Amino acid sequence: MNTEAIIMMIISTVLLWGGLILAMIHLSKHPDEPED
Amino acid sequence: MSGNRENWSARSGFIIAAIGSAVGLGNIWRFPYVAYENGGGAFLVPYLVAIFAAGLPLLYLDYAVGHKFRKAPPLAYKKLMNSESLGWWQVMVTLVIGIYYASVLSWAGSYMYYAIGQKWGADTQAFFFNSYLQNGEGLALGFVPTLFFGLVIVWAVVMFILYGGVRRGVELANKIFMPLLVVLFTILVIQAIRLPGATAGLNAFFTPNWEAMGNYKVWLAAFGHIFFSLSVGFGIMLTYASYLKRKTNMTGSGAVVALANSSFEILAGIGVFAALGFMAFSSGSTVEEVVSGGIGLAFIAFPKIISSMGAGGDLFGFLFFASLTVAGITSMVSILEVPISAFQDKLGWSRKKSVSIIAGGSAIVSTLIFSTHSAITFVDIIDYFANNIGIVGGGLLSIILVSWFRRPLLSQLQAHINQYASIKLGVGWNFLLTVVTPLSLLVALGLTIKSIVAEGYGGYPAEILWLVGGGTLALFIVGAIVLSCLKDKVPEEEN
Numbered sequence: 001m002n003t004e005a006i007i008m009m010i011i012s013t014v015l016l017w018g019g020l021i022l023a024m025i026h027l028s029k030h031p032d033e034p035e036d
Numbered sequence: 037m038s039g040n041r042e043n044w045s046a047r048s049g050f051i052i053a054a055i056g057s058a059v060g061l062g063n064i065w066r067f068p069y070v071a072y073e074n075g076g077g078a079f080l081v082p083y084l085v086a087i088f089a090a091g092l093p094l095l096y097l098d099y100a101v102g103h104k105f106r107k108a109p110p111l112a113y114k115k116l117m118n119s120e121s122l123g124w125w126q127v128m129v130t131l132v133i134g135i136y137y138a139s140v141l142s143w144a145g146s147y148m149y150y151a152i153g154q155k156w157g158a159d160t161q162a163f164f165f166n167s168y169l170q171n172g173e174g175l176a177l178g179f180v181p182t183l184f185f186g187l188v189i190v191w192a193v194v195m196f197i198l199y200g201g202v203r204r205g206v207e208l209a210n211k212i213f214m215p216l217l218v219v220l221f222t223i224l225v226i227q228a229i230r231l232p233g234a235t236a237g238l239n240a241f242f243t244p245n246w247e248a249m250g251n252y253k254v255w256l257a258a259f260g261h262i263f264f265s266l267s268v269g270f271g272i273m274l275t276y277a278s279y280l281k282r283k284t285n286m287t288g289s290g291a292v293v294a295l296a297n298s299s300f301e302i303l304a305g306i307g308v309f310a311a312l313g314f315m316a317f318s319s320g321s322t323v324e325e326v327v328s329g330g331i332g333l334a335f336i337a338f339p340k341i342i343s344s345m346g347a348g349g350d351l352f353g354f355l356f357f358a359s360l361t362v363a364g365i366t367s368m369v370s371i372l373e374v375p376i377s378a379f380q381d382k383l384g385w386s387r388k389k390s391v392s393i394i395a396g397g398s399a400i401v402s403t404l405i406f407s408t409h410s411a412i413t414f415v416d417i418i419d420y421f422a423n424n425i426g427i428v429g430g431g432l433l434s435i436i437l438v439s440w441f442r443r444p445l446l447s448q449l450q451a452h453i454n455q456y457a458s459i460k461l462g463v464g465w466n467f468l469l470t471v472v473t474p475l476s477l478l479v480a481l482g483l484t485i486k487s488i489v490a491e492g493y494g495g496y497p498a499e500i501l502w503l504v505g506g507g508t509l510a511l512f513i514v515g516a517i518v519l520s521c522l523k524d525k526v527p528e529e530e531n
Contacts, residue, residue, distance in 0.1 A: 001235045005242035008077025009306075012242070015084065016302050020295040027292055030458035032047050033283040 042202040056210040056366030069329025075248030082258035100449040102277030108377035126271035128515035129426040139406035142186030144360035151353030160339040172409030184407035191399035228310035237313020240323040269431020287459040
């Protein structure tokens with residue numbers, strides 16, 4: 001693969017998959033309040 | 037009725053079902069091609085902008101309306117702004133999409149079988165059109181038994197899931213099918229990137245063309261793609277949110293749904309382009325010459341790729357078509373959940389009665405229309421009109437009726453969603469829904485209409501295009517008007 005393609009592949013996957021992991025961690029730290 | 041409304045067992049059930057809805061056939065066969073055509077690696081920029089500027093804001097609007105009123109689109113929009121017909125328009129769109137989606141899903145399911153032993157032979161195009169679809173000239177309505185049996189199986193599976201209800205049907209099916217999809221597709225991608233020529237495919241997919249960023253059509257493609265990919269603006273997310281418990285953090289959940297959908301798309305792009313790289317390598321051509329998307333990619337190019345692998349291609353082919361089928365089933369269930377829920381709300385039907393009448397009726401219409409020699413003509417034209425006018429038009433109206441004409445409602449919805457939100461919505465959300473999202477959809481809709489009027493679509497004769505496409509639009513309009521005239525069978529206080 002050429003350098004530009006490798007860089008874009010890494011950026012894409014890190015941003016999207018990393019974003020997904022961060023969003024899941026964020027959500028797990030904010031559990032829903034129990035219903036009354 | 038509100039108090040008895042079915043609900044998800046937990047927030048995780050909603051999230052996995054919403055991901056199951058968003059991740060569908062389009063993620064696998066549409067996104068890689070759209071990204072490649074619109075700047076390759078550079079497409080990431082407009083794509084990310086589109087997620088945060090249009091996808092998430094509209095997703096949160098859908099969540100807010102569904103969750104606040106705990107109804108499917110017709111009664112939710114009636115309660116929000118007395119616009120029940122808008123909700124029925126969305127219901128009609130989902131009904132029509134469900135009817136033809138079953139057809140494509142049955143093709144993918146059939147190809148799982150054809151992949152074993154690569155039964156399509158050397159000419160995959162001739163097999164698909166002549167042997168499998170038995171495609172006829174013009175509108176040929178003769179019966180094709182193989183298509184009929186595939187459709188019967190798809191409808192039986194989907195109706196079985198829907199009969200189970202929200203928790204024991206939709207949620208359980210997603211909890212089984214989504215992990216299965218991830219496993220199947222991951223194995224497929226690992227196999228694909230190990231193929232000779234895969235790097236050429238990945239180069240084609242990821243090498244950025246920065247000049248494309250100056251082209252407004254690239255940005256429009258990104259916004260259009262996100263809109264379809266996230267299942268927003270046509271009632272699905274609204275209906276799914278109506279089954280959430282009161283104290284739910286919807287913004288945090290929505291971020292997970294949107295990013296999971298995009299993560300899967302990137303994975304699909306890697307798998308599909310690695311395979312296309314192999315196809316170019318084995319045929320002595322370039323990726324540019326073999327690239328395709330949609331039905332052509334799935335049922336013509338991929339069988340060709342599979343055949344180039346020799347006997348080892350059987351497993352690869354089975355994994356590919358199984359992934360399409362599994363991704364499609366969870367999306368189809370979500371599509372049909374909209375009309376089923378809408379009729380339950382409006383007429384007080386039980387779940388079983390609504391599934392029997394709505395899904396059963398759709399199954400009959402679907403098998404009648406798509407077991408014919410014109411199945412692909414119907415799919416192609418109805419899909420184009422339902423997506424580009426039906427979904428975009430309904431989504432656009434749902435936004436501007438609130439953000440342009442009844443602005444106080446936007447603040448109320450914002451306050452509702454912020455009640456239990458971990459990510460608070462502020463003026464940015466308000467601005468995006470008022471300016472960016474509606475304008476991008478308005479331009480997309482305008483260009484589609486202009487293109488249909490000036491050039492037609494797909495090279496079809498005008499009479500077929502207007503009969504099938506125009507008929508689809510007429511169905512949306514008539515359905516929206518007639519159904520909104522129905523009298524509520526459930527007392528107002530219970531609604």
